Amino acid sequence: MERTLVLIKPDGVRRNIIGDVISRIERKGLSIVAMDMRTLSEETARTHYEEHASRPFYTSLVEFITGGPLVAMVVEGERAVEAIRSLAGATDPVSAAPGTIRGDYALQVQENIVHGSDSTYSAEREIKLFFPELG
């Protein structure tokens, strides 16, 4: 079984669509094995997005992701990394297919509702960062 980290970002929480996002994940056959609501510290946000540190949108991304509570969860299932990325849709919500989370709910590339780890390697790193007790 594979695990991945999913975040319902502060825009998703503000828009009251936590239930829909969770329901899409469960409907797909994936299981949520850990979950909580928290506001990220700047340090955690910077570490989480460290691969984007040199990008022009990095400061704004860190401000956005720390700007309100988010829902963090560990999702488990067969090919969970790929399955979540497929449910989420393309990073740019305007290009994301209708029927995906971003395709249905978002218009801006930064405020794109959800995050899913982009590889099993990233998933392991991100799960350790958010849920160290799971190893």
Ligand code: CMP
């Ligand atoms: P996420 O899947 O969490 O991974 C990196 C995040 O950076 C991405 O979703 C977006 O929220 C954000 N992002 C990616 N590209 C851009 C961009 N061009 N401008 C602003 N934010 C971006």
